[in-house]
Structures are given as structure tokens and as C-alpha cells.
Amino acid sequence: MDDSRTVLEALSIAVSAGVPTLLWGSPGTGKTSAVVALAESLNWPIEVVIGSIREPSDFAGLPVVCDGAVRLTPPAWAHRLATAGHGLLLLDELTTAPPAVQAAMLRVVLERVVGDVRLPDKVQVVAAANPPEEAADGWDLAPPLANRLVHLNWPVDGRQIARGLAVGFPTPPLAGFARPPSPEQTMQARATVAAFLEVRPALALQVPPVGGQGWPSPRSWEATAKLMAACKAAGAPAEVLAALVAGAVGEGAALEFLSWLEHLDLPGPDGGAGGPGRVRAAPARRSGLRRAHLGGGRRGDRRRRGALGRRLEGDRQGRPYRAGRGHPRGPHPGGPPPAGRHDPGSAAGAGPDPALGRAAR
Numbered sequence: 001m002d003d004s005r006t007v008l009e010a011l012s013i014a015v016s017a018g019v020p021t022l023l024w025g026s027p028g029t030g031k032t033s034a035v036v037a038l039a040e041s042l043n044w045p046i047e048v049v050i051g052s053i054r055e056p057s058d059f060a061g062l063p064v065v066c067d068g069a070v071r072l073t074p075p076a077w078a079h080r081l082a083t084a085g086h087g088l089l090l091l092d093e094l095t096t097a098p099p100a101v102q103a104a105m106l107r108v109v110l111e112r113v114v115g116d117v118r119l120p121d122k123v124q125v126v127a128a129a130n131p132p133e134e135a136a137d138g139w140d141l142a143p144p145l146a147n148r149l150v151h152l153n154w155p156v157d158g159r160q161i162a163r164g165l166a167v168g169f170p171t172p173p174l175a176g177f178a179r180p181p182s183p184e185q186t187m188q189a190r191a192t193v194a195a196f197l198e199v200r201p202a203l204a205l206q207v208p209p210v211g212g213q214g215w216p217s218p219r220s221w222e223a224t225a226k227l228m229a230a231c232k233a234a235g236a237p238a239e240v241l242a243a244l245v246a247g248a249v250g251e252g253a254a255l256e257f258l259s260w261l262e263h264l265d266l267p268g269p270d271g272g273a274g275g276p277g278r279v280r281a282a283p284a285r286r287s288g289l290r291r292a293h294l295g296g297g298r299r300g301d302r303r304r305r306g307a308l309g310r311r312l313e314g315d316r317q318g319r320p321y322r323a324g325r326g327h328p329r330g331p332h333p334g335g336p337p338p339a340g341r342h343d344p345g346s347a348a349g350a351g352p353d354p355a356l357g358r359a360a361r
Contacts, residue, residue, distance in 0.1 A: 016176030017230040020125040025154030031128040045087040051097025056104035061115020072115035086122035094129040143211040150247040181229035189228035216253040
């Protein structure tokens with residue numbers, strides 16, 4: 001995912017789906033400008049709030065005695081957004097916010113509650129951050145805050161910067177706002193995520209020892225379902241879907257989910273899975289997901305691309321890749337392989353991993 005257009009489309013779709021999003025990138029690379037451009041394209045007001053110069057009471061509310069009762073009064077920026085009824089709240093320089101301020105942001109990010117005021121549903125939350133080692137007095141994101149956000153890496157390409165300076169930078173696409181998902185698309189996305197967790201229940205919750213990026217939890221899987229439905233409705237390319245899923249649940253869980261999705265068989269209208277009505281994922285979509293798998297992130301791209309390539313090669317040959325080994329493993333010990341599978345290393349072939357290669361039946 002090294003194209004700024006891909007990240008812009010992913011950002012726009014996440015905002016249209018109501019999923020809080022965080023742009024990661026080095027200082028001075030245009031993250032804030034991209035969010036402001038999105039607000040201008042939507043003709044929405046935007047409030048930029050920097051946590052490092054705020055107190056926890058600026059998010060949790062300032063206690064004020066009124067008519068014999070204590071109320072948590074929100075700050076002026078929250079009043080302006082509540083009055084407008086829609087808009088973007090940009091939590092800028094998020095990694096400069098100390099832990100106490102990050103804790104006060106938790107309800108703001110997820111529930112849009114500031115003090116005793118709940119912001120309207122059409123107010124969406126976006127954040128921007130530098131890596132802690134590049135931020136001014138940077139802090140790691142706490143796992144609870146990181147899990148509330150979809151993490152997107154903001155790319156920098158010298159040729160795209162030159163083109164933008166010469167003819168103007170691209171504006172965010174708004175297909176997600178023009179074509180919201182239907183109830184049927186939402187239900188299908190939720191059913192797909194549920195089917196995956198049926199075969200990989202261990203990925204329902206994996207709390208990391210430290211925060212910083214997305215990780216799998218019931219909340220982030222629900223966000224994944226929302227993003228899948230929004231991508232389907234907007235006709236987003238596979239690279240956008242892969243970026244959003246990885247940003248929600250982390251790269252490891254996203255790899256397993258997207259690899260499983262490539263091989264998914266859904267029951268068609270005329271029969272069950274495996275029958276005459278079976279519908280397979282389109283080859284073009286599968287190849288698009290494969291390219292998105294191999295796109296990599298900000299760090300460790302070469303090693304990750306090698307591991308993902310071996311994993312996908314093992315999937316194609318029916319021999320799932322064993323984590324930590326440099327080659328696909330041999331036949332699965334759970335019985336004879338299905339007919340039609342061929343393993344170059346054996347006469348009978350190898351069966352697919354029941355957790356990853358098996359279709360939802």
C-alpha cells in the first residue's frame with residue numbers, strides 16, 4: 001500500500017462508515033492537509049485538537065456546579081461541532097498526548113462523548129500521528145486507544161509530491177458517501193466475519209503487550225465488517241479493502257482473514273456450498289487481494305513480503321505455510337487429501353489447512 005490515492009480512498013471509506021481512523025506518517029508529509037481536504041470536499045466543518053496542549057478535562061469535561069448539581073462541561077470545540085450537527089474532529093499529533101490525556105480520549109474516539117455532551121452521529125473522528133520516535137516528546141499509544149482506531153500508513157513518494165506541486169494534489173474520492181452500504185451488504189459482511197471466526201476462534205481476541213497499531217478484538221472485527229460492507233457498496237479495489245482490514249485487526253490477523261476470504265465458497269441461490277449454486281470469489285478479486293497482501297507496510301517490508309509470498313504459494317498448492325519456517329509443510333496429518341490436489345513432493349498430494357484453506361460450509 002504505497003499509493004497515496006489508495007490511502008485517501010481508504011480514509012474516505014472509513015469516515016463514511018463511521019469508523020475512527022488514524023493516519024501514521026513522518027512529520028511534514030501532509031497528513032493534516034489530507035484530512036482538511038476531505039472536510040473541504042464534503043463541505044464539512046473541521047476542528048483540529050492537539051492532545052499535548054490539552055488537559056484531560058478538555059475531553060472528559062470540566063466539572064461545574066449548576067443548580068446544585070455538578071455537570072461536566074465540554075470545551076468550545078465540542079460545542080461548535082454539536083451545534084453544526086456534522087463535521088470532522090481531527091485529533092492531531094496523537095502520539096504527543098501523554099497517557100492521562102489518551103485515557104480521557106477513549107470515550108471521545110469511540111462514542112463521541114465529550115463531558116456530558118454526545119456529539120451528533122454525523123461528526124466523525126480522524127487522528128494523525130508521527131511514530132513515537134519521530135514525535136516531539138512522543139508516547140506509544142495505549143492498547144485500548146489503538147484498538148478504537150483503524151491505522152493507515154501515509155506514504156511518501158517523491159514523484160507524487162512533484163506531480164502534486166506541479167498540477168495539484170489529488171482530492172479524496174467520495175464514493176463511500178455517495179453509495180452507502182445496503183442492509184443486505186451489511187448483513188453479508190457480518191456473516192463473513194462471523195464465519196471466519198468460527199474456524200479461527202483464537203483470533204477473536206489477541207491483546208498485545210504494548211499498543212501502537214491495530215489488534216484483533218470483537219470491537220475491531222465489528223469495525224472490519226462495517227468497512228467490508230462500505231468497500232463493497234463503493235466498489236473499492238482490493239488494495240483498499242486489504243489496507244482497511246490490516247489497519248483494523250493488525251497485519252497478522254488480516255493476512256489470515258484475507259487469505260481465507262480468497263478461498264471462500266458461499267452457497268449460491270440454487271444449492272448449498274459445493275453444489276450447482278456455489279459461488280467462488282472472482283479470480284480478478286483474488287489476484288487483487290494477493291497483490292494487496294504483498295504490498296507491505298512501513299517497516300520490515302522485504303521480510304513480510306517473503307513470508308506472505310511463501311504463505312500464499314502454500315495455499316495455492318494445498319500446503320499451508322508454517323509460521324517461523326521457510327517452506328510449506330507436508331501433508332496434513334488429518335487423513336487423505338481431497339481429490340484433484342497435487343503435491344509435487346508426493347504422489348497423493350496434501351490437503352488444505354482446515355483453519356485457513358477450508359471454505360465456510
